[in-house]
Amino acid sequence: MTLWEIKKKQTALVDGLDPTLVPAVLQRLNEMGFASGQGIKCLRRSPLRGPIVLQLGDCVYSLEQNIANRINISLS
Amino acid sequence: MVMSETVSKHKLFKTINERQLMKNIILVGKPNSGKSLLFNQMTGMRQKVANFPGVTVELKSGQLGQHQLVDFPGTYSLKSLSKDEELAIEKIHEAMHNPKTALVVCNLDATRLESSLVFGLQVRDLALQHNKGVIFALNMIDEVQRFGHQIDTKQLSKDLGCAVFALSAKTLIGLQEFKQALLDAVEHAEDFIPATTTEPEQAVLENSRSLSKRYGIKADVVLKRQNRIDDFLLNSLFGGLIFLLIMFLLFQSIFTWASPLMDAVEIALAEAASVVSSSLPDGMVNDFVTDALFGGVGSFLVFVPQIMVLTFVIGLLEDTGYLARAALICHKPLSYFGLSGRSFIPYLSGHACAIPAIMAARTIESPRKRLITMMTIPLMSCSARLPVYALLIAVLIPDVQYLGGVVNLQGITFFVLYFIGIVTALLVSVLLNKMTDLNKDKADMPFILELPTYRLPHWKPLIHRILTSAKQFIRRAGPVIFMVSVVIWVLGYFPQNGELQSSYLAMLGQWIEPIFEPLGLDWRYGVAILVSFLAREVFVGALGTLFGMENADENISGLAANIQTDGLALGAGIGLMLFYVVALQCVATVATLKGETGSRKIAWGLFLGYGFLAYCLAWLCASFI
Ligand SMILES: Nc1nc2c(ncn2[C@@H]2O[C@H](COP(=O)(O)OP(=O)(O)OP(=O)(O)O)[C@@H](O)[C@H]2O)c(=O)[nH]1
Ligand SMILES: [Mg+2]
Numbered sequence: 001m002t003l004w005e006i007k008k009k010q011t012a013l014v015d016g017l018d019p020t021l022v023p024a025v026l027q028r029l030n031e032m033g034f035a036s037g038q039g040i041k042c043l044r045r046s047p048l049r050g051p052i053v054l055q056l057g058d059c060v061y062s063l064e065q066n067i068a069n070r071i072n073i074s075l076s
Numbered sequence: 077m078v079m080s081e082t083v084s085k086h087k088l089f090k091t092i093n094e095r096q097l098m099k100n101i102i103l104v105g106k107p108n109s110g111k112s113l114l115f116n117q118m119t120g121m122r123q124k125v126a127n128f129p130g131v132t133v134e135l136k137s138g139q140l141g142q143h144q145l146v147d148f149p150g151t152y153s154l155k156s157l158s159k160d161e162e163l164a165i166e167k168i169h170e171a172m173h174n175p176k177t178a179l180v181v182c183n184l185d186a187t188r189l190e191s192s193l194v195f196g197l198q199v200r201d202l203a204l205q206h207n208k209g210v211i212f213a214l215n216m217i218d219e220v221q222r223f224g225h226q227i228d229t230k231q232l233s234k235d236l237g238c239a240v241f242a243l244s245a246k247t248l249i250g251l252q253e254f255k256q257a258l259l260d261a262v263e264h265a266e267d268f269i270p271a272t273t274t275e276p277e278q279a280v281l282e283n284s285r286s287l288s289k290r291y292g293i294k295a296d297v298v299l300k301r302q303n304r305i306d307d308f309l310l311n312s313l314f315g316g317l318i319f320l321l322i323m324f325l326l327f328q329s330i331f332t333w334a335s336p337l338m339d340a341v342e343i344a345l346a347e348a349a350s351v352v353s354s355s356l357p358d359g360m361v362n363d364f365v366t367d368a369l370f371g372g373v374g375s376f377l378v379f380v381p382q383i384m385v386l387t388f389v390i391g392l393l394e395d396t397g398y399l400a401r402a403a404l405i406c407h408k409p410l411s412y413f414g415l416s417g418r419s420f421i422p423y424l425s426g427h428a429c430a431i432p433a434i435m436a437a438r439t440i441e442s443p444r445k446r447l448i449t450m451m452t453i454p455l456m457s458c459s460a461r462l463p464v465y466a467l468l469i470a471v472l473i474p475d476v477q478y479l480g481g482v483v484n485l486q487g488i489t490f491f492v493l494y495f496i497g498i499v500t501a502l503l504v505s506v507l508l509n510k511m512t513d514l515n516k517d518k519a520d521m522p523f524i525l526e527l528p529t530y531r532l533p534h535w536k537p538l539i540h541r542i543l544t545s546a547k548q549f550i551r552r553a554g555p556v557i558f559m560v561s562v563v564i565w566v567l568g569y570f571p572q573n574g575e576l577q578s579s580y581l582a583m584l585g586q587w588i589e590p591i592f593e594p595l596g597l598d599w600r601y602g603v604a605i606l607v608s609f610l611a612r613e614v615f616v617g618a619l620g621t622l623f624g625m626e627n628a629d630e631n632i633s634g635l636a637a638n639i640q641t642d643g644l645a646l647g648a649g650i651g652l653m654l655f656y657v658v659a660l661q662c663v664a665t666v667a668t669l670k671g672e673t674g675s676r677k678i679a680w681g682l683f684l685g686y687g688f689l690a691y692c693l694a695w696l697c698a699s700f701i
Pocket of ligand 2: 148
């Protein structure tokens with residue numbers, strides 16, 4: 001499943017990133033910690049399909065749909 | 077003669093010598109990690125500090141001993157995603173090649189070691205390749221201590237192969253030692269070259285993870301309070317309502333909180349005017365002082381308290397960390413208009429002044445959204461428009477209170493004017509988006525935003541900021557208003573000593589009247605509008621002089637009252653307000669737009685386009701209301 005499908009309060013492990021992403025974005029996501037095996041927690045979903053908020057490493061990030069649905073995860 | 081020559085030669089020699097000895101120390105790190113506050117504390121400068129990522133968007137240098145400390149925009153990585161990062165990274169590379177660069181200070185947020193170290197280790201490795209010294213500043217150590225955590229800096233320093241100083245730019249812990257250490261280190265920078273070997277890219281990530289596991293605080297501890305507050309402020313149900321409420325209070329407060337202060341200034345000025353004018357003999361000098369000085373310059377000083385309140389409220393929002401949340405809440409709605417959630421921050425600061433706001437748009441990742449944001453920022457009602465709005469509202473709108481004084485009609489009108497500016501900006505964005513929409517979205521940079529921790533605003537910098545805003549407001553517009561007032565007064569006073577309607581100015585005014593007649597405005601407003609292309613506030617000063625001269629027999633009563641007695645039709649007045657909402661009457665903004673978009677066509681095109689739109693709106697109001 002992709003990160004976009006995660007529900008509030010769920011935790012998951014990152015499986016990998018869509019390799020067709022722009023290289024700069026791919027690299028940035030990787031540096032932010034979206035690398036296989038990293039744990040993430042969904043803190044909230046916004047109404048109207050707005051950005052999701054998640055905890056990754058020591059930061060809280062918000063990501064919009066077109067990027068979240070290109071990150072693959074598996075629930076833990 | 078000979079002596080002075082040798083002295084100046086000596087001086088020259090000395091400055092060259094000092095120049096050669098002067099080294100650069102660059103201050104880099106992750107966004108929002110406290111670099112600018114540290115920079116301010118070390119150099120005594122006043123760079124903008126606020127609690128959201130991407131505050132600093134330009135390099136700034138300051139004096140540290142005999143050396144230069146350079147504050148950089150924050151960046152998450154050595155590979156950029158947005159314009160401000162691109163600039164920072166380009167300049168980091170430049171600095172690495174510059175022999176004058178002695179040291180790289182890498183600022184870490186001690187509460188968020190992992191994410192700070194990703195960039196930190198990248199910079200360390202880069203510095204190693206260029207044989208530059210690196211020192212890590214472990215900033216925000218006060219917060220770490222508050223969590224009851226200890227960081228073993230000695231061991232961390234060994235693991236990093238670099239000197240590490242724990243410090244707090246806020247509570248000044250360890251700052252004195254750090255400053256001294258820096259000054260010493262510059263002298264033998266080669267000792268500070270990282271004692272490591274360069275690692276492959278992936279190792280940097282693993283390294284920062286394992287280091288933060290060993291030394292850092294657990295993320296859940298750090299993020300607990302922040303997440304609890306977010307549960308409330310980002311709540312799906314109330315989050316949006318709270319946002320709207322905050323925005324409404326922001327604009328309402330500019331009017332309601334400031335009005336007692338404004339009344340006080342107005343009364344004080346009227347008092348001063350009557351004292352001065354009664355102590356001067358009747359005649360030209362007296363007329364000049366009361367009409368040009370008190371009428372022109374004074375009527376503009378009345379609005380200083382409003383500027384201060386606006387700065388206070390925006391400062392409060394910036395310092396708490398709410399702005400990043402606001403950007404998140406706005407992202408989806410703004411994306412319907414082709415904008416990013418990040419556009420919210422420049423839009424908001426555009427209500428103080430468009431120039432820093434246009435610069436702040438550099439943090440918007442997507443180049444197209446950045447361009448559209450920059451092009452629409454001039455529609456945000458900046459503080460230069462405040463005096464104009466306030467004057468016209470006082471003239472046209474009755475002072476009626478609702479809900480026991482919490483809300484008043486004049487405040488609501490204020491809000492509506494701001495709102496019209498925002499709505500126009502959104503409509504223009506849609507239009508621009510349609511015009512440039514060429515399948516470019518595919519390669520567009522996505523919206524990724526870090527939510528910073530909440531902080532209580534620091535009162536001292538806030539007060540300083542408020543005072544600076546007032547000072548700047550006066551300094552920027554004051555001289556222009558003074559000059560315009562004097563010129564208008566002179567042209568309006570002669571040749572018939574005080575008969576405005578038969579003065580030189582009135583003759584000139586007849587020439588331009590046809591332009592403004594369709595808007596229901598006579599030549600006096602025409603003159604005021606034309607001179608306000610120098611700076612919008614000048615409108616108030618110019619009208620102040622003109623109406624002061626006309627009512628020469630009365631004592632100075634407020635300008636608004638003078639206009640009311642004179643009569644201003646409702647339609648024409650509302651048209652005038654809308655004209656000021658839309659028109660781009662600011663040369664400095666046009667210049668900034670030109671610089672940031674790199675296109676003279678866009679800048680002057682906007683100037684003409686918004687001018688035309690403003691005129692049409694004013695005409696519609698004057699004709700149909
Ligand atoms: N508690 C605490 N807060 C700090 C400290 N240093 C900075 N801050 C706060 O951290 C926030 C960010 O500070 P800035 O100096 O603007 O950060 P910056 O690194 O320059 O940020 P960018 O310019 O966006 O890269 C502000 O709210 C500061 O008040 C510190 O030592 N302790
Ligand atoms: Mg900064």
